[in-house]
Amino acid sequence: MRCGFCGQWWCLAIWVLFFSVIVPSTVFQVWVPPPNYELEFSRLRPTMAWQNWPASVRCHPASFSSPSTEGEIIAKIKHAQLGQQKVKVVGASHSWSPIVCSGEDDTNHFMNSSNIHLISMENFNNLVSIDSSQSIITVQAGMRIKKLVKILRQNNRALDFVPSYDELTVGGIISTGAHASSRWHSSFSTLVSEMRLITADGSIRTIQSSDPLFQSAGISLGLLGVISTVTIRTVPLYTLSLNIAPMSPDAFFSHVSRTRNNTSVLGTWLPYTDSIFTLTIMPLPPSRANLHAQVMDYLIRLATRALWAFLEIETVFSDKRAIEIHETVLHPLLLKTSNIQVQGSSWEDGFLKEDPKRLSANAEWFIPLKKCKEAFDRFVEETNKVKALVNEDKLEWGGGFFSGLLPIRVMQGEDFMMSVAPKDESIEWCAIDVHMVSQYRIERTEIERIAEEVFEKEFGARRHWGKELGRVTNQELRRKFPRLEEFLKVRQELDPQGLFLNNWFARVLDIPQH
Numbered sequence: 001m002r003c004g005f006c007g008q009w010w011c012l013a014i015w016v017l018f019f020s021v022i023v024p025s026t027v028f029q030v031w032v033p034p035p036n037y038e039l040e041f042s043r044l045r046p047t048m049a050w051q052n053w054p055a056s057v058r059c060h061p062a063s064f065s066s067p068s069t070e071g072e073i074i075a076k077i078k079h080a081q082l083g084q085q086k087v088k089v090v091g092a093s094h095s096w097s098p099i100v101c102s103g104e105d106d107t108n109h110f111m112n113s114s115n116i117h118l119i120s121m122e123n124f125n126n127l128v129s130i131d132s133s134q135s136i137i138t139v140q141a142g143m144r145i146k147k148l149v150k151i152l153r154q155n156n157r158a159l160d161f162v163p164s165y166d167e168l169t170v171g172g173i174i175s176t177g178a179h180a181s182s183r184w185h186s187s188f189s190t191l192v193s194e195m196r197l198i199t200a201d202g203s204i205r206t207i208q209s210s211d212p213l214f215q216s217a218g219i220s221l222g223l224l225g226v227i228s229t230v231t232i233r234t235v236p237l238y239t240l241s242l243n244i245a246p247m248s249p250d251a252f253f254s255h256v257s258r259t260r261n262n263t264s265v266l267g268t269w270l271p272y273t274d275s276i277f278t279l280t281i282m283p284l285p286p287s288r289a290n291l292h293a294q295v296m297d298y299l300i301r302l303a304t305r306a307l308w309a310f311l312e313i314e315t316v317f318s319d320k321r322a323i324e325i326h327e328t329v330l331h332p333l334l335l336k337t338s339n340i341q342v343q344g345s346s347w348e349d350g351f352l353k354e355d356p357k358r359l360s361a362n363a364e365w366f367i368p369l370k371k372c373k374e375a376f377d378r379f380v381e382e383t384n385k386v387k388a389l390v391n392e393d394k395l396e397w398g399g400g401f402f403s404g405l406l407p408i409r410v411m412q413g414e415d416f417m418m419s420v421a422p423k424d425e426s427i428e429w430c431a432i433d434v435h436m437v438s439q440y441r442i443e444r445t446e447i448e449r450i451a452e453e454v455f456e457k458e459f460g461a462r463r464h465w466g467k468e469l470g471r472v473t474n475q476e477l478r479r480k481f482p483r484l485e486e487f488l489k490v491r492q493e494l495d496p497q498g499l500f501l502n503n504w505f506a507r508v509l510d511i512p513q514h
Contacts, residue, residue, distance in 0.1 A: 050101055050118060052093050056361075056468075059101035061088075061118035068123040070228050074202045077226070077499070080117040081200075087499055089119045089226050091142060091172030094165070095466040096362050098504045099176070099221055116502060119226065121171055128229055130155055136193060138231040141171030148232075156286070157234040161185045161264065171227040176466035177219040177419055181409035182264040183256065183369075183428055186421070189218040190414060194231040197224060200499040204228070216490040218416040221465055223505065224494050239290070241282040242342040244300075246335055249380075252276040253373045256410055256430075266409055269376075271402035272323055272387060273331045277338055290344035300340065307334075311403055311437045319390045319401035361404075361436035361448060363468040365461035368426035369410060375459045376408065376432065382450045395446065402447045404435040417483040417490075420462035431464065474510040 051058035062085055067073045080087045088100045101116060121142030128138040132155060139148060146166035152158050161180040163173055172178070174195070179187040197205045197217055205225070207217050217224055247255060252267045255278060259265050264281040310330060314322040367375050383402060390400040409431040413423030421429040434451045452470060455461040462480050463469050478484055488509065498506065498513060506513050 050090070050093070052095055056096055057098055057101065059116075061101060061116045064118045064120065066120040066123045070196075070198065070204065073119065073124070073198055073226055073228065076117065076119055077198065077200070078202055081497075081499060083117075084115070085117045086115055086502055087117050087119060087226075088502055089121060089171070089222055091121050091169030091175075092144065092167050094168055094172065095176060096468045097176075097466060098469070098502075099465060101502065121169060124228070125169070127151055130157070132157055132234075135234050136231050137234055138194075138229055139170055140229055141169065141174075141227040143170050144168065145170070145173070152234055153237060156237045158237045159232070160191060160235050160262075161188075163188060164266070170230050170232075172466075174218065174227060174230065175220055175222050177416070177464070178466060179409070179411045179421075179431070180264060181266040181411065181431075182262070183259055183410050184261050184263075184412060186412045186414035187219065187416070187419065189416060191232050192218065192230055193233050196228045196230075197226070197494075198228055199225040200495040200497060205494075213490065215415055216417045216487050218414075219418045219465070221418060221505075223491050223500050225500065237286045238283045239285070239287050239293075239344045240342075241284050241344075242296075242300075242340070243278075243280045243282075244338055244340040245278055245280075246275045246338050247278045248274055249276055249373070249376060252278055252408075253376075255280075256369075266407060269380075269406040269408065270326075270331060270334065271383065271404070271406065272326050275331065275335065276408065277334065284344070287344050293342050293344040296340070296342040300342075303337070308437060311405070315401070315403045315437070319395060320393065322401045322403070323387060323390060361434065361468060363448070363451065363470070364431050364433040364464035365451070365455035365459075366420040366429050366431050366464070367455065367459050367461045369428035369430045370426070371459055372408070372410075372430035372432070375455060375461070378458060379406075379432070379450060379454045382454060383447065386446045386450065400446050402436075402445075404437045407433040407435065409433065417487040418465070418481060420464060422483075432461075433464075433467075472508045474508055477508060 049058050049060055050064075062083075063080075065072075065076045067076055077087055090100050101118065121140075123142070124140045125142035125144065125147065126140050127143075128140065130137040130151070135157075137148070137152060137157070139151075144166065145162060145168050148170065149159065149162065149166065161182060163178045163180055168178060173188045174192060177187045177189065179185070192209060192214075194206065194208045195214075195217065197207055197220075199205060205213070207213050209218075217227075220227075247267070249269075256265050256267075259280075262283050264279075266279045266281075267276040268279075269276045314325055314330075317325065386395065386400045389395045411421055411429050411431065413419075413421050413425070413427050413429055415423055421431075432451075432455060434448065436445070436448070456463075456470075460480070481487075488511075495501075498511060501509075501511060501513065503513075505511070
Protein backbone atom coordinates (compact mmCIF):
# COMPACT_ATOMS: atom_id res chain seq x y z
CA MET A 1 0.00 0.00 0.00
CA ARG A 2 1.14 3.53 -0.74
CA CYS A 3 0.00 7.02 0.17
CA GLY A 4 -2.58 8.42 -2.23
CA PHE A 5 -1.20 11.91 -1.63
CA CYS A 6 2.39 11.39 -2.76
CA GLY A 7 2.72 7.67 -3.62
CA GLN A 8 5.26 6.86 -0.86
CA TRP A 9 4.88 3.91 1.56
CA TRP A 10 6.56 5.78 4.41
CA CYS A 11 4.13 8.67 3.98
CA LEU A 12 1.21 6.26 4.44
CA ALA A 13 2.83 5.03 7.67
CA ILE A 14 3.06 8.61 8.92
CA TRP A 15 -0.61 9.29 8.21
CA VAL A 16 -1.67 6.07 9.99
CA LEU A 17 0.39 7.09 13.05
CA PHE A 18 -0.87 10.65 12.84
CA PHE A 19 -4.57 9.83 12.77
CA SER A 20 -4.47 6.82 15.10
CA VAL A 21 -2.27 8.27 17.86
CA ILE A 22 -1.43 11.95 17.47
CA VAL A 23 -4.83 13.37 16.51
CA PRO A 24 -6.75 11.65 19.36
CA SER A 25 -4.15 12.71 21.92
CA THR A 26 -4.09 16.25 20.47
CA VAL A 27 -7.89 16.58 20.65
CA PHE A 28 -7.76 15.34 24.24
CA GLN A 29 -5.11 17.96 25.12
CA VAL A 30 -7.25 20.76 23.68
CA TRP A 31 -10.34 19.78 25.68
CA VAL A 32 -8.57 19.09 28.97
CA PRO A 33 -7.74 22.22 31.03
CA PRO A 34 -4.06 23.22 30.98
CA PRO A 35 -1.82 21.78 33.72
CA ASN A 36 -2.04 23.43 37.11
CA TYR A 37 1.43 24.95 37.13
CA GLU A 38 0.71 26.68 40.44
CA LEU A 39 0.03 23.31 42.08
CA GLU A 40 3.11 21.75 40.49
CA PHE A 41 5.29 24.61 41.69
CA SER A 42 3.82 24.63 45.20
CA ARG A 43 5.16 21.10 45.71
CA LEU A 44 8.71 22.43 45.54
CA ARG A 45 10.71 21.86 48.71
CA PRO A 46 14.31 22.80 49.57
CA THR A 47 15.43 19.27 48.69
CA MET A 48 13.75 19.41 45.28
CA ALA A 49 14.70 21.11 42.04
CA TRP A 50 13.14 24.07 40.33
CA GLN A 51 12.98 24.00 36.54
CA ASN A 52 11.43 26.00 33.71
CA TRP A 53 8.62 24.51 31.64
CA PRO A 54 10.74 22.72 29.00
CA ALA A 55 13.21 21.62 31.73
CA SER A 56 16.10 23.29 29.89
CA VAL A 57 17.10 25.31 32.99
CA ARG A 58 17.10 23.60 36.40
CA CYS A 59 18.54 24.35 39.80
CA HIS A 60 18.41 23.59 43.53
CA PRO A 61 17.38 26.70 45.50
CA ALA A 62 18.31 26.73 49.16
CA SER A 63 14.74 27.57 50.18
CA PHE A 64 11.40 28.49 48.67
CA SER A 65 8.37 30.60 49.59
CA SER A 66 5.11 31.71 48.04
CA PRO A 67 3.94 34.89 49.83
CA SER A 68 0.48 36.34 49.34
CA THR A 69 0.98 39.88 50.67
CA GLU A 70 3.57 42.65 50.35
CA GLY A 71 4.32 42.27 54.05
CA GLU A 72 5.16 38.60 53.56
CA ILE A 73 7.43 39.43 50.61
CA ILE A 74 9.30 41.99 52.72
CA ALA A 75 9.63 39.46 55.55
CA LYS A 76 11.08 36.84 53.19
CA ILE A 77 13.59 39.36 51.83
CA LYS A 78 14.78 40.27 55.32
CA HIS A 79 14.94 36.63 56.39
CA ALA A 80 17.05 35.78 53.33
CA GLN A 81 19.44 38.61 54.18
CA LEU A 82 19.89 37.28 57.71
CA GLY A 83 20.75 33.88 56.24
CA GLN A 84 23.14 35.49 53.72
CA GLN A 85 21.05 34.22 50.82
CA LYS A 86 20.30 35.80 47.47
CA VAL A 87 16.67 36.41 46.47
CA LYS A 88 15.23 35.58 43.05
CA VAL A 89 11.61 35.74 41.93
CA VAL A 90 9.74 33.46 39.53
CA GLY A 91 6.39 34.00 37.86
CA ALA A 92 5.26 31.34 35.39
CA SER A 93 8.68 29.58 35.22
CA HIS A 94 8.50 29.91 31.44
CA SER A 95 11.85 31.55 30.65
CA TRP A 96 14.67 29.69 28.89
CA SER A 97 17.35 32.04 30.22
CA PRO A 98 19.41 31.77 33.46
CA ILE A 99 18.24 35.12 34.86
CA VAL A 100 16.35 33.50 37.75
CA CYS A 101 18.30 30.49 38.95
CA SER A 102 21.86 29.73 37.90
CA GLY A 103 25.19 28.34 38.99
CA GLU A 104 28.67 29.33 37.85
CA ASP A 105 28.00 28.98 34.13
CA ASP A 106 25.23 29.63 31.64
CA THR A 107 24.90 26.16 30.17
CA ASN A 108 21.56 24.42 30.34
CA HIS A 109 22.74 21.79 32.82
CA PHE A 110 21.61 21.19 36.37
CA MET A 111 22.83 24.22 38.30
CA ASN A 112 23.82 24.55 41.92
CA SER A 113 22.04 27.55 43.45
CA SER A 114 22.35 26.61 47.09
CA ASN A 115 22.60 30.27 48.15
CA ILE A 116 19.29 31.38 46.60
CA HIS A 117 15.92 31.86 48.25
CA LEU A 118 13.32 31.49 45.51
CA ILE A 119 10.10 33.50 45.79
CA SER A 120 7.17 32.29 43.71
CA MET A 121 4.44 34.82 42.91
CA GLU A 122 1.80 32.07 42.46
CA ASN A 123 -0.24 33.27 45.47
CA PHE A 124 0.23 36.96 44.77
CA ASN A 125 -2.16 37.17 41.82
CA ASN A 126 -5.26 39.13 42.77
CA LEU A 127 -7.09 42.15 41.39
CA VAL A 128 -6.36 45.30 43.39
CA SER A 129 -8.68 47.74 41.62
CA ILE A 130 -10.16 48.61 38.25
CA ASP A 131 -11.18 52.10 37.17
CA SER A 132 -12.86 52.15 33.76
CA SER A 133 -13.32 55.93 33.92
CA GLN A 134 -9.53 56.33 34.17
CA SER A 135 -8.89 53.40 31.79
CA ILE A 136 -6.60 51.62 34.27
CA ILE A 137 -6.48 48.35 36.17
CA THR A 138 -4.17 47.53 39.10
CA VAL A 139 -3.21 43.91 39.74
CA GLN A 140 -0.68 41.94 41.74
CA ALA A 141 2.37 40.98 39.72
CA GLY A 142 1.75 37.23 39.90
CA MET A 143 -1.48 37.45 37.93
CA ARG A 144 -1.48 35.45 34.69
CA ILE A 145 -2.30 37.25 31.46
CA LYS A 146 -5.27 34.94 30.81
CA LYS A 147 -6.81 35.94 34.17
CA LEU A 148 -6.13 39.62 33.49
CA VAL A 149 -7.81 39.42 30.06
CA LYS A 150 -10.83 37.65 31.56
CA ILE A 151 -11.29 40.28 34.29
CA LEU A 152 -11.02 43.09 31.77
CA ARG A 153 -13.55 41.44 29.44
CA GLN A 154 -16.04 41.13 32.31
CA ASN A 155 -15.70 44.90 32.77
CA ASN A 156 -15.96 45.72 29.02
CA ARG A 157 -12.27 46.60 28.89
CA ALA A 158 -9.27 45.11 27.09
CA LEU A 159 -5.51 45.34 26.70
CA ASP A 160 -4.22 47.22 23.67
CA PHE A 161 -2.27 44.08 22.74
CA VAL A 162 -1.44 40.70 24.28
CA PRO A 163 1.74 38.58 24.18
CA SER A 164 1.42 35.32 22.27
CA TYR A 165 1.22 33.13 25.36
CA ASP A 166 -1.32 33.89 28.09
CA GLU A 167 0.08 31.69 30.88
CA LEU A 168 2.79 34.29 31.60
CA THR A 169 2.60 36.53 34.66
CA VAL A 170 2.38 40.32 34.59
CA GLY A 171 5.59 40.72 36.59
CA GLY A 172 7.45 38.22 34.42
CA ILE A 173 6.64 39.81 31.09
CA ILE A 174 7.52 43.27 32.42
CA SER A 175 10.85 42.07 33.81
CA THR A 176 11.94 40.37 30.57
CA GLY A 177 10.46 42.77 27.99
CA ALA A 178 7.87 40.40 26.47
CA HIS A 179 6.07 41.80 23.44
CA ALA A 180 3.38 41.13 20.84
CA SER A 181 3.79 41.66 17.07
CA SER A 182 2.85 45.08 15.74
CA ARG A 183 4.71 48.00 14.20
CA TRP A 184 2.63 50.25 16.43
CA HIS A 185 3.37 48.68 19.82
CA SER A 186 6.48 48.05 21.91
CA SER A 187 6.92 45.66 24.84
CA PHE A 188 4.16 45.07 27.38
CA SER A 189 5.97 47.41 29.79
CA THR A 190 4.82 50.40 27.72
CA LEU A 191 1.24 49.69 28.86
CA VAL A 192 2.27 50.21 32.50
CA SER A 193 1.40 53.55 34.09
CA GLU A 194 2.64 52.74 37.60
CA MET A 195 4.31 49.95 39.57
CA ARG A 196 5.29 49.27 43.16
CA LEU A 197 8.80 47.87 43.65
CA ILE A 198 10.00 46.26 46.88
CA THR A 199 13.72 46.97 47.15
CA ALA A 200 16.54 45.22 49.03
CA ASP A 201 16.10 47.24 52.24
CA GLY A 202 12.40 46.30 52.42
CA SER A 203 11.11 49.70 51.39
CA ILE A 204 8.49 50.15 48.66
CA ARG A 205 9.09 52.51 45.76
CA THR A 206 6.09 53.69 43.72
CA ILE A 207 7.31 54.31 40.18
CA GLN A 208 5.20 56.09 37.59
CA SER A 209 5.83 55.86 33.86
CA SER A 210 6.88 59.53 33.83
CA ASP A 211 9.51 58.89 36.53
CA PRO A 212 13.11 58.62 35.16
CA LEU A 213 13.49 55.49 37.28
CA PHE A 214 10.88 53.78 35.09
CA GLN A 215 13.39 53.59 32.23
CA SER A 216 15.36 51.07 34.28
CA ALA A 217 12.45 49.45 36.16
CA GLY A 218 10.41 48.90 32.98
CA ILE A 219 12.70 46.02 31.97
CA SER A 220 14.62 45.28 35.16
CA LEU A 221 15.49 41.56 34.75
CA GLY A 222 14.69 41.06 38.44
CA LEU A 223 17.81 43.00 39.47
CA LEU A 224 16.21 46.03 41.14
CA GLY A 225 13.75 44.35 43.49
CA VAL A 226 10.43 42.54 43.57
CA ILE A 227 7.60 44.01 41.49
CA SER A 228 4.51 43.80 43.69
CA THR A 229 1.59 45.61 42.04
CA VAL A 230 1.23 47.00 38.54
CA THR A 231 -1.20 49.56 37.14
CA ILE A 232 -1.91 48.99 33.45
CA ARG A 233 -3.59 51.21 30.87
CA THR A 234 -6.63 49.64 29.22
CA VAL A 235 -8.86 50.37 26.22
CA PRO A 236 -12.57 49.78 25.53
CA LEU A 237 -13.48 46.17 24.75
CA TYR A 238 -13.13 45.11 21.12
CA THR A 239 -13.23 41.94 19.08
CA LEU A 240 -10.79 40.74 16.45
CA SER A 241 -10.64 39.94 12.78
CA LEU A 242 -8.16 37.14 11.97
CA ASN A 243 -6.71 36.30 8.60
CA ILE A 244 -4.23 33.47 8.04
CA ALA A 245 -2.66 33.10 4.61
CA PRO A 246 0.59 31.75 3.10
CA MET A 247 2.83 34.41 1.55
CA SER A 248 6.19 34.49 -0.14
CA PRO A 249 8.94 36.22 1.88
CA ASP A 250 8.79 39.27 -0.41
CA ALA A 251 5.01 39.48 -0.04
CA PHE A 252 5.22 39.07 3.74
CA PHE A 253 7.70 41.89 4.34
CA SER A 254 5.76 44.11 1.94
CA HIS A 255 2.58 43.29 3.86
CA VAL A 256 4.27 44.23 7.15
CA SER A 257 5.32 47.61 5.77
CA ARG A 258 1.74 48.37 4.68
CA THR A 259 -0.03 47.50 7.95
CA ARG A 260 -2.02 50.33 9.43
CA ASN A 261 -2.44 51.47 13.01
CA ASN A 262 -3.41 48.81 15.58
CA THR A 263 -2.91 45.93 13.12
CA SER A 264 -0.78 43.02 14.34
CA VAL A 265 1.14 40.77 11.96
CA LEU A 266 2.91 37.53 12.84
CA GLY A 267 4.69 35.49 10.20
CA THR A 268 5.85 31.88 10.61
CA TRP A 269 8.33 30.47 8.12
CA LEU A 270 8.13 26.74 7.46
CA PRO A 271 11.75 25.60 6.97
CA TYR A 272 12.88 24.43 3.52
CA THR A 273 9.95 26.17 1.82
CA ASP A 274 9.23 29.56 0.28
CA SER A 275 6.13 30.07 2.47
CA ILE A 276 5.63 32.39 5.43
CA PHE A 277 2.25 31.64 6.98
CA THR A 278 0.97 35.05 7.97
CA LEU A 279 -1.49 35.88 10.76
CA THR A 280 -3.01 39.37 10.48
CA ILE A 281 -5.09 40.62 13.42
CA MET A 282 -7.27 43.73 13.23
CA PRO A 283 -9.49 45.22 15.97
CA LEU A 284 -13.25 45.42 15.38
CA PRO A 285 -16.11 47.00 17.36
CA PRO A 286 -17.33 44.72 20.17
CA SER A 287 -20.01 42.21 19.22
CA ARG A 288 -22.12 39.51 20.84
CA ALA A 289 -20.82 36.01 21.50
CA ASN A 290 -19.82 34.56 18.15
CA LEU A 291 -20.18 30.77 18.01
CA HIS A 292 -18.50 30.56 14.60
CA ALA A 293 -15.47 32.47 15.88
CA GLN A 294 -15.23 30.27 18.99
CA VAL A 295 -15.39 27.11 16.88
CA MET A 296 -12.74 28.46 14.48
CA ASP A 297 -10.49 29.48 17.38
CA TYR A 298 -10.75 25.94 18.72
CA LEU A 299 -9.96 24.45 15.30
CA ILE A 300 -6.94 26.75 14.93
CA ARG A 301 -5.64 25.61 18.31
CA LEU A 302 -6.27 22.00 17.31
CA ALA A 303 -4.45 22.48 14.00
CA THR A 304 -1.53 24.20 15.76
CA ARG A 305 -1.11 21.30 18.18
CA ALA A 306 -1.33 18.84 15.29
CA LEU A 307 1.39 20.79 13.46
CA TRP A 308 3.74 20.60 16.46
CA ALA A 309 2.97 16.90 16.78
CA PHE A 310 3.77 16.35 13.10
CA LEU A 311 7.08 18.19 13.52
CA GLU A 312 7.92 15.88 16.41
CA ILE A 313 7.12 12.82 14.28
CA GLU A 314 9.55 14.04 11.63
CA THR A 315 12.44 13.91 14.09
CA VAL A 316 12.07 10.13 14.39
CA PHE A 317 13.39 9.82 10.85
CA SER A 318 16.86 10.56 9.53
CA ASP A 319 17.50 14.20 8.60
CA LYS A 320 17.36 13.39 4.91
CA ARG A 321 14.02 11.58 5.15
CA ALA A 322 12.61 14.23 7.51
CA ILE A 323 13.36 17.00 5.01
CA GLU A 324 11.69 14.95 2.28
CA ILE A 325 8.57 14.51 4.42
CA HIS A 326 8.65 18.22 5.25
CA GLU A 327 8.67 19.27 1.60
CA THR A 328 6.41 16.64 0.01
CA VAL A 329 3.78 16.14 2.73
CA LEU A 330 3.64 18.90 5.36
CA HIS A 331 4.15 21.93 3.11
CA PRO A 332 1.52 20.98 0.46
CA LEU A 333 -0.93 20.10 3.22
CA LEU A 334 -0.51 23.48 4.92
CA LEU A 335 -0.83 25.32 1.62
CA LYS A 336 -4.20 23.67 1.02
CA THR A 337 -5.59 24.29 4.51
CA SER A 338 -4.14 27.58 5.75
CA ASN A 339 -6.36 30.21 4.12
CA ILE A 340 -8.55 31.12 7.09
CA GLN A 341 -10.67 34.15 7.98
CA VAL A 342 -12.43 34.65 11.32
CA GLN A 343 -14.56 37.62 12.40
CA GLY A 344 -15.41 38.35 16.02
CA SER A 345 -12.68 36.47 17.90
CA SER A 346 -11.15 37.70 21.17
CA TRP A 347 -7.87 37.49 23.06
CA GLU A 348 -9.66 35.44 25.72
CA ASP A 349 -10.48 32.67 23.22
CA GLY A 350 -6.78 31.88 23.20
CA PHE A 351 -6.22 31.13 19.50
CA LEU A 352 -2.59 32.21 19.87
CA LYS A 353 -1.72 29.78 22.63
CA GLU A 354 1.66 28.11 22.23
CA ASP A 355 2.90 25.01 24.03
CA PRO A 356 6.39 25.84 25.37
CA LYS A 357 6.82 22.34 26.77
CA ARG A 358 7.13 21.03 23.21
CA LEU A 359 10.18 23.21 22.55
CA SER A 360 13.67 21.95 23.24
CA ALA A 361 15.26 25.23 22.13
CA ASN A 362 13.83 28.72 21.83
CA ALA A 363 15.93 31.80 21.06
CA GLU A 364 14.80 35.14 19.64
CA TRP A 365 16.93 37.78 17.94
CA PHE A 366 16.00 41.47 17.54
CA ILE A 367 17.09 43.23 14.34
CA PRO A 368 16.11 46.66 12.94
CA LEU A 369 13.12 46.14 10.66
CA LYS A 370 14.90 47.68 7.68
CA LYS A 371 17.52 44.88 7.88
CA CYS A 372 15.10 42.07 8.72
CA LYS A 373 14.49 40.83 5.17
CA GLU A 374 18.24 40.72 4.47
CA ALA A 375 18.90 38.80 7.71
CA PHE A 376 16.09 36.36 6.96
CA ASP A 377 17.39 35.75 3.43
CA ARG A 378 20.90 35.07 4.77
CA PHE A 379 19.52 32.59 7.30
CA VAL A 380 17.56 30.78 4.58
CA GLU A 381 20.62 30.74 2.35
CA GLU A 382 22.76 29.11 5.04
CA THR A 383 19.97 26.70 5.99
CA ASN A 384 19.75 25.55 2.37
CA LYS A 385 23.50 24.84 2.41
CA VAL A 386 22.97 22.55 5.39
CA LYS A 387 20.07 20.91 3.56
CA ALA A 388 22.40 20.17 0.62
CA LEU A 389 24.90 18.55 2.98
CA VAL A 390 22.12 16.42 4.49
CA ASN A 391 20.96 15.29 1.05
CA GLU A 392 24.56 14.33 0.23
CA ASP A 393 24.77 12.30 3.49
CA LYS A 394 27.54 14.55 4.82
CA LEU A 395 25.84 15.32 8.14
CA GLU A 396 25.05 12.86 10.89
CA TRP A 397 21.56 12.10 12.17
CA GLY A 398 20.00 14.92 14.18
CA GLY A 399 22.48 17.64 13.25
CA GLY A 400 21.03 19.26 10.17
CA PHE A 401 17.23 19.02 10.21
CA PHE A 402 15.37 22.16 11.27
CA SER A 403 12.76 20.45 13.43
CA GLY A 404 10.65 23.48 14.15
CA LEU A 405 9.40 26.84 12.91
CA LEU A 406 10.71 30.37 12.53
CA PRO A 407 8.20 32.98 13.80
CA ILE A 408 8.85 36.58 12.69
CA ARG A 409 7.37 39.37 14.80
CA VAL A 410 7.60 43.16 14.61
CA MET A 411 7.54 45.86 17.26
CA GLN A 412 8.21 49.55 17.83
CA GLY A 413 11.39 50.73 19.52
CA GLU A 414 11.31 51.88 23.15
CA ASP A 415 13.31 53.85 25.72
CA PHE A 416 14.04 51.31 28.47
CA MET A 417 17.73 51.04 29.37
CA MET A 418 17.88 47.25 28.97
CA SER A 419 15.52 46.97 26.01
CA VAL A 420 16.65 44.76 23.14
CA ALA A 421 14.84 47.16 20.76
CA PRO A 422 16.09 50.68 21.63
CA LYS A 423 14.26 53.50 19.90
CA ASP A 424 17.38 55.62 19.44
CA GLU A 425 18.86 52.89 17.23
CA SER A 426 15.77 52.08 15.16
CA ILE A 427 12.14 53.19 15.24
CA GLU A 428 10.90 49.74 14.17
CA TRP A 429 12.26 46.28 14.91
CA CYS A 430 11.67 42.70 13.95
CA ALA A 431 12.17 39.65 16.16
CA ILE A 432 13.20 36.39 14.51
CA ASP A 433 12.43 33.45 16.76
CA VAL A 434 13.98 29.99 16.27
CA HIS A 435 11.64 27.32 17.66
CA MET A 436 13.18 23.83 17.82
CA VAL A 437 10.89 20.95 18.82
CA SER A 438 13.19 17.94 18.64
CA GLN A 439 13.17 16.00 21.90
CA TYR A 440 15.58 13.36 20.65
CA ARG A 441 18.78 15.36 20.20
CA ILE A 442 21.23 16.33 22.90
CA GLU A 443 23.91 18.39 21.18
CA ARG A 444 23.53 21.75 19.51
CA THR A 445 22.40 21.57 15.88
CA GLU A 446 23.75 23.22 12.76
CA ILE A 447 20.57 25.31 12.60
CA GLU A 448 21.25 26.91 15.99
CA ARG A 449 24.85 27.59 14.98
CA ILE A 450 23.67 29.27 11.77
CA ALA A 451 21.21 31.45 13.68
CA GLU A 452 23.98 32.70 15.97
CA GLU A 453 26.41 33.27 13.11
CA VAL A 454 23.94 35.16 10.91
CA PHE A 455 21.79 37.10 13.37
CA GLU A 456 24.37 37.95 16.04
CA LYS A 457 27.71 38.10 14.27
CA GLU A 458 26.59 39.46 10.88
CA PHE A 459 23.72 41.70 11.97
CA GLY A 460 24.59 42.44 15.62
CA ALA A 461 21.21 41.23 16.88
CA ARG A 462 20.28 41.21 20.57
CA ARG A 463 18.64 38.21 22.20
CA HIS A 464 15.32 38.27 24.06
CA TRP A 465 16.02 38.26 27.81
CA GLY A 466 13.40 35.60 28.49
CA LYS A 467 14.73 33.07 25.98
CA GLU A 468 18.02 31.28 25.39
CA LEU A 469 20.89 33.74 25.79
CA GLY A 470 23.82 31.59 24.68
CA ARG A 471 27.30 32.44 25.87
CA VAL A 472 27.22 36.01 27.16
CA THR A 473 30.24 38.14 28.08
CA ASN A 474 30.54 41.47 29.83
CA GLN A 475 32.20 43.02 26.76
CA GLU A 476 29.33 41.89 24.57
CA LEU A 477 26.70 43.34 26.91
CA ARG A 478 28.47 46.71 27.05
CA ARG A 479 28.68 46.81 23.27
CA LYS A 480 25.04 45.89 22.70
CA PHE A 481 23.54 47.93 25.56
CA PRO A 482 25.04 51.46 25.54
CA ARG A 483 22.99 52.41 28.62
CA LEU A 484 24.18 49.46 30.68
CA GLU A 485 26.33 51.68 32.90
CA GLU A 486 23.29 53.85 33.72
CA PHE A 487 21.31 50.75 34.61
CA LEU A 488 24.08 49.41 36.84
CA LYS A 489 24.21 52.72 38.74
CA VAL A 490 20.48 52.40 39.48
CA ARG A 491 20.99 48.78 40.51
CA GLN A 492 23.82 49.79 42.86
CA GLU A 493 21.64 52.47 44.44
CA LEU A 494 18.67 50.15 45.04
CA ASP A 495 20.62 46.97 45.85
CA PRO A 496 24.14 47.87 47.04
CA GLN A 497 24.77 44.43 48.60
CA GLY A 498 23.70 42.48 45.49
CA LEU A 499 20.75 40.74 47.14
CA PHE A 500 19.04 40.14 43.79
CA LEU A 501 22.18 39.07 41.92
CA ASN A 502 22.65 35.42 41.03
CA ASN A 503 26.01 33.98 39.98
CA TRP A 504 25.28 34.31 36.27
CA PHE A 505 24.46 38.02 36.49
CA ALA A 506 27.44 38.66 38.76
CA ARG A 507 29.72 37.16 36.11
CA VAL A 508 28.29 38.76 32.97
CA LEU A 509 27.86 42.16 34.64
CA ASP A 510 31.31 41.89 36.23
CA ILE A 511 30.00 42.68 39.72
CA PRO A 512 31.90 41.33 42.76
CA GLN A 513 29.77 39.17 45.05
CA HIS A 514 29.42 40.24 48.70
